[in-house]
Amino acid sequence: MTQPMVKAENVYKSFGRLEVLKGINIEVAPRKVFCIIGPSGSGKSTFLRCINHLEKIDAGRLAVNGELVGYHERGGLLHEMRERDVAAQRRKIGMVFQSFNLFPHMTVLGNVMEAPINVRGEAKAIVLERATKLLERVGLEDKMNNYPSQLSGGQQQRVAIARALAMEPELMLFDEPTSALDPELVGEVLDVMRKLAEDGMTMIVVTHEMNFAREVGDALVFMDGGVVVESGNPRDVLSNPQHERTKTFLSKVL
Amino acid sequence: MSSNSTQGRPEAIRAVPVRHPGRWVAAGVIAILAIMAVHAVITNTRFHWAEQAKYAFDASVIAGVKTTLMLTFFSMLIGVVLGIILAIMRLSSNPLVSGAAWLYIWIFRGTPVLVQLLVWASLGALFPTLGLGIPFGHLFFSARTFDLIPGLAAALLGLGLNEAAYMSEIVRAGILSVDEGQSEAATALGMTKMLTLRRIVLPQAMRVIVPPTGNETISMLKTTSLVAYVPYYELLFKVQNIYTRTYQVMPMLIMASLWYLAMTSILMTGQYYIERHFARGSLRTLPPTPVQRFRTRFLGISG
Numbered sequence: 001m002t003q004p005m006v007k008a009e010n011v012y013k014s015f016g017r018l019e020v021l022k023g024i025n026i027e028v029a030p031r032k033v034f035c036i037i038g039p040s041g042s043g044k045s046t047f048l049r050c051i052n053h054l055e056k057i058d059a060g061r062l063a064v065n066g067e068l069v070g071y072h073e074r075g076g077l078l079h080e081m082r083e084r085d086v087a088a089q090r091r092k093i094g095m096v097f098q099s100f101n102l103f104p105h106m107t108v109l110g111n112v113m114e115a116p117i118n119v120r121g122e123a124k125a126i127v128l129e130r131a132t133k134l135l136e137r138v139g140l141e142d143k144m145n146n147y148p149s150q151l152s153g154g155q156q157q158r159v160a161i162a163r164a165l166a167m168e169p170e171l172m173l174f175d176e177p178t179s180a181l182d183p184e185l186v187g188e189v190l191d192v193m194r195k196l197a198e199d200g201m202t203m204i205v206v207t208h209e210m211n212f213a214r215e216v217g218d219a220l221v222f223m224d225g226g227v228v229v230e231s232g233n234p235r236d237v238l239s240n241p242q243h244e245r246t247k248t249f250l251s252k253v254l
Numbered sequence: 255m256s257s258n259s260t261q262g263r264p265e266a267i268r269a270v271p272v273r274h275p276g277r278w279v280a281a282g283v284i285a286i287l288a289i290m291a292v293h294a295v296i297t298n299t300r301f302h303w304a305e306q307a308k309y310a311f312d313a314s315v316i317a318g319v320k321t322t323l324m325l326t327f328f329s330m331l332i333g334v335v336l337g338i339i340l341a342i343m344r345l346s347s348n349p350l351v352s353g354a355a356w357l358y359i360w361i362f363r364g365t366p367v368l369v370q371l372l373v374w375a376s377l378g379a380l381f382p383t384l385g386l387g388i389p390f391g392h393l394f395f396s397a398r399t400f401d402l403i404p405g406l407a408a409a410l411l412g413l414g415l416n417e418a419a420y421m422s423e424i425v426r427a428g429i430l431s432v433d434e435g436q437s438e439a440a441t442a443l444g445m446t447k448m449l450t451l452r453r454i455v456l457p458q459a460m461r462v463i464v465p466p467t468g469n470e471t472i473s474m475l476k477t478t479s480l481v482a483y484v485p486y487y488e489l490l491f492k493v494q495n496i497y498t499r500t501y502q503v504m505p506m507l508i509m510a511s512l513w514y515l516a517m518t519s520i521l522m523t524g525q526y527y528i529e530r531h532f533a534r535g536s537l538r539t540l541p542p543t544p545v546q547r548f549r550t551r552f553l554g555i556s557g
Contacts, residue, residue: 052442054438054441054442083446083447084446087441087444087445087446088444090441090442090443090444091443091444093442094442095439095442097435097438097439097442099435101433101435101436101438101439102439103436103439103440103454103458104458104535104536105457105458105532105534105535105536106535107535114443114453115443115444115445118445118449118453119443119444119445119449120444147534147535148535149535149536160439163443164442164443167443167444
């Protein structure tokens with residue numbers, strides 16, 4: 001079997017006294033779309049943020065492409081990574097946020113080119129070419145010189161996807177990418193994500209879009225109360241849930 | 255039902271405007287007060303306008319103006335640079351680092367700037383010599399304090415270090431005003447903390463930092479007059495020299511005030527354009543510059 005892109009073994013995470021993740025076991029295969037659904041407060045976003053070490057896990061093991069996230073393992077001991085090394089790991093993991101988080105003081109093009117130039121130190125001309133292609137891919141080539149505040153929510157989220165792709169990641173994390181959008185703008189973002197999946201990107205998507213999960217997802221987990229309640233093929237889980245909690249949740253959202 | 259296309263666009267509303275009698279009364283009162291003020295200033299010979307004009311561009315006054323501007327510039331430079339460093343230190347998770355910044359701000363904000371200026375100017379009384387070496391051990395270098403800290407250095411230290419304490423709080427407020435999602439997005443892209451601060455957080459914080467910094471600069475321009483007691487020869491010191499010779503105290507003080515006003519006006523204009531620069535991206539359309547506003551209003555040219 002090929003090495004999983006993400007492997008979580010018995011992952012625990014608390015915020016103060018509140019235990020948010022209580023032993024998560026997940027494997028994400030490369031070039032697959034992995035969907036996470038569940039009610040708010042179930043720990044799904046926290047788990048996503050652990051994958052690129054925006055949150056530190058308290059117990060268990062979490063590895064991306066066979067490499068532990070945020071730690072070196074030497075002689076059976078875990079050593080915390082230096083900031084620079086963690087940053088280097090994050091470069092290979094793209095992330096798209098619910099609230100877009102575009103840099104408002106930079107143009108669309110500036111947003112996409114920022115990290116490749118200043119983090120990877122690439123030449124401007126090369127980055128410009130790649131950024132232009134990416135913006136064409138998300139259908140925003142005519143908005144390159146606009147500022148984020150001049151764009152609709154859907155357009156902003158597509159720029160955010162292009163910005164993450166500009167670092168040529170091997171894994172993309174989506175944290176409820178369409179939850180902050182007007183209903184009529186959801187489709188354009190999902191279309192971009194669908195194309196990305198078709199191109200073979202490994203994606204982990206925390207979402208409330210059940211249709212997207214059903215059509216595009218290769219695997220799906222339902223989380224509640226910090227544990228994985230049910231997992232499997234999205235079509236099976238969504239149309240024929242086995243657990244009572246999954247059934248109640250789905251009956252409310254479908 | 256009826257649509258616009260069948261009825262056509264209705265005639266534009268032409269209504270009788272609301273009358274504002276209060277405005278006319280206010281305008282009349284203000285006009286009378288203004289005429290009275292002008293009359294008082296022109297007819298009162300004790301203003302000695304001719305005398306003021308004679309000294310306004312005197313070589314020593316011009317030198318004082320230049321020194322005032324120089325002191326303002328360098329004190330603010332020290333204040334801003336040190337202020338940014340202190341603000342970052344205060345936000346540090348290392349308690350020793352943030353504590354040191356807190357202590358600095360506590361001392362320099364908690365004592366009058368005039369006292370600080372006098373302390374720097376007479377530091378020789380406390381430490382007759384200053385040197386660099388190992389505590390209780392070998393001394394690599396030492397010199398007389400008075401030679402190391404002449405009037406200019408005392409003035410810059412007093413003004414700049416005091417300003418840094420205020421600037422650090424302004425910068426800290428600016429940094430805190432930037433949404434956390436911004437540094438999260440930057441971190442997720444693989445940026446280090448320092449790069450995030452430099453490229454993402456500080457440029458956005460500038461919108462909040464610039465207006466109070468303009469305030470501080472204008473305040474600094476006037477605070478430099480305290481340096482006359484260090485003593486160092488800035489504008490007020492020069493003007494005092496003149497009036498102790500000519501006994502024309504009020505005319506000279508008014509002349510100095512006019513100079514301060516002129517310099518402040520220039521700073522205010524500069525601040526307007528700096529604010530406009532950092533508003534990029536946060537406003538959909540930038541406000542017009544005064545020149546643009548004048549052109550649209552009086553010449554009917556837009557853009």
